[in-house]
Amino acid sequence: MNNKTFHLVSLGCAKNTVDSNSMAQLLQQDGYSTEEDPAKAEVLIVNTCGFIDPAREESYAVLRDLALEKGKNQLLIAAGCLTQRYGADVVKRIPGIDGVIGTRRWMDICQVVSQLRKEKSPQPLYHLPDAEVVGRSPQGIVGSHIQGSSAYLKIADGCRRPCAFCAIPMIKGTAVSRPIEKILQDAHYLQSQGIREINLIAQDTTDYGHDLGLNDGLASLLTELTKAVPDVDWIRILYAYPGYITDQLIEVMATHDQILPYIDIPLQHAAPEILRKMRRPANMDWVYQTVEKLRRAMPELALRTTFIVGYPGESEKAFATLLDFIKGVRFDRVGVFEFSFEPGTTSEALGDPIPAAVKSERKEHLMLAQQGISLEINQVLVGQRMDVLIEGQGTVAGSTEVISLGRTYRDAPEIDGMVIVEGELPEGELSQVRITGAMTYDLIGVPVTSPES
Ligand code: SF4
Numbered sequence: 001m002n003n004k005t006f007h008l009v010s011l012g013c014a015k016n017t018v019d020s021n022s023m024a025q026l027l028q029q030d031g032y033s034t035e036e037d038p039a040k041a042e043v044l045i046v047n048t049c050g051f052i053d054p055a056r057e058e059s060y061a062v063l064r065d066l067a068l069e070k071g072k073n074q075l076l077i078a079a080g081c082l083t084q085r086y087g088a089d090v091v092k093r094i095p096g097i098d099g100v101i102g103t104r105r106w107m108d109i110c111q112v113v114s115q116l117r118k119e120k121s122p123q124p125l126y127h128l129p130d131a132e133v134v135g136r137s138p139q140g141i142v143g144s145h146i147q148g149s150s151a152y153l154k155i156a157d158g159c160r161r162p163c164a165f166c167a168i169p170m171i172k173g174t175a176v177s178r179p180i181e182k183i184l185q186d187a188h189y190l191q192s193q194g195i196r197e198i199n200l201i202a203q204d205t206t207d208y209g210h211d212l213g214l215n216d217g218l219a220s221l222l223t224e225l226t227k228a229v230p231d232v233d234w235i236r237i238l239y240a241y242p243g244y245i246t247d248q249l250i251e252v253m254a255t256h257d258q259i260l261p262y263i264d265i266p267l268q269h270a271a272p273e274i275l276r277k278m279r280r281p282a283n284m285d286w287v288y289q290t291v292e293k294l295r296r297a298m299p300e301l302a303l304r305t306t307f308i309v310g311y312p313g314e315s316e317k318a319f320a321t322l323l324d325f326i327k328g329v330r331f332d333r334v335g336v337f338e339f340s341f342e343p344g345t346t347s348e349a350l351g352d353p354i355p356a357a358v359k360s361e362r363k364e365h366l367m368l369a370q371q372g373i374s375l376e377i378n379q380v381l382v383g384q385r386m387d388v389l390i391e392g393q394g395t396v397a398g399s400t401e402v403i404s405l406g407r408t409y410r411d412a413p414e415i416d417g418m419v420i421v422e423g424e425l426p427e428g429e430l431s432q433v434r435i436t437g438a439m440t441y442d443l444i445g446v447p448v449t450s451p452e453s
Pocket residue numbers: 159160161162163166167168169203204241
């Protein structure tokens with residue numbers, strides 16, 4: 001097989017999806033085209049995830065399936081975080097891999113493919129140079145991933161925070177920001193493609209520009225973005241690290257209509273002793289004050305966070321503190337993860353003493369408490385008119401009645417809720433909807449057809 005086609009499987013987070021898209025752009029520039037059917041592609045690439053155990057297992061499973069099905073003239077390349085971290089072990093576990101490229105050097109994909117095509121050897125080719133950090137995106141590549149009329153735009157990669165449970169700094173190295181001009185150029189491209197929503201992503205968006213010598217870099221970037229892409233309706237900030245949400249950032253968010261009153265601050269816990277063990281900011285006064293400032297500046301703010309339960313040393317008392325905290329703050333959205341033991345991280349020495357059953361019970365408990373809060377918050381929205389970004393259509397089960405599915409500003413793609421709207425509304429556009437019903441995570445609405453409706 002020598003048909004210059006590739007089949008790429010992207011696993012893991014939105015940042016990985018952006019890298020996969022960037023690799024695809026590089027290959028296309030090099031004359032390759034995508035092939036949906038893995039059996040027909042010359043090059044098979046899996047952009048793996050190595051963050052926590054279930055994600056690693058999924059990556060191994062996808063690689064294994066492709067390796068088993070692979071024809072003798074096909075090439076299988078393992079890319080991404082798993083290979084950056086475990087290189088030769090991945091090859092040992094999955095015989096049949098021809099090439100290995102780490103996440104720090106995804107931009108070298110064409111060199112790896114071309115070398116493999118030239119000289120296929122029984123030994124896999126390793127492309128894991130001693131780069132300390134993720135390389136910058138090459139020119140000509142748009143660092144984004146488009147889904148309908150929404151896009152993720154990567155502003156930085158890597159992380160310089162010391163969180164004890166996290167393997168990301170080990171995998172990706174310290175934070176590397178993309179130059180502001182490059183981000184604006186990509187945003188321009190997205191605007192020219194009719195994109196309605198840009199979601200800014202990085203491991204830690206609030207750290208944007210630190211390595212470029214910028215002070216309050218995210219606030220400056222947002223200000224520039226609003227000027228550069230006035231036709232993009234929604235700009236959303238994801239992954240803001242606690243402690244770094246400045247007054248200037250809040251002011252920029254509150255004074256620009258394009259920037260959504262939505263923020264995702266992964267707090268991970270609320271008991272200071274656990275936060276200290278996690279090596280995370282443990283000043284809960286800052287959290288309360290910042291939430292208050294954000295809500296004062298943007299009364300319609302949608303606040304999202306995530307927590308880890310079952311971290312080593314999390315006593316019943318510490319868990320109760322967390323439960324009281326979520327009941328007190330009343331977040332709009334909460335994600336809960338069970339602690340996953342990661343060899344090689346700073347928390348390794350603490351082991352994994354909390355039994356799995358206790359972790360899942362705590363997760364359940366937290367989610368149940370949050371479900372009540374989410375429902376109450378959603379019920380307040382009934383009767384309001386909201387802009388909904390329509391993402392698709394469907395039919396009601398058991399009938400031919402058409403419905404549209406979309407999101408309000410309160411819903412980030414893939415992680416938050418949906419709005420189910422009666423009738424067929426234009427896909428990829430913002431439509432005004434009157435909310436008529438509320439569920440725990442989702443809303444129900446009808447299109448606004450006249451100013452009185
Ligand atoms: S902020 Fe902490 S949890 Fe997030 S990527 Fe960085 S080290 Fe990991």
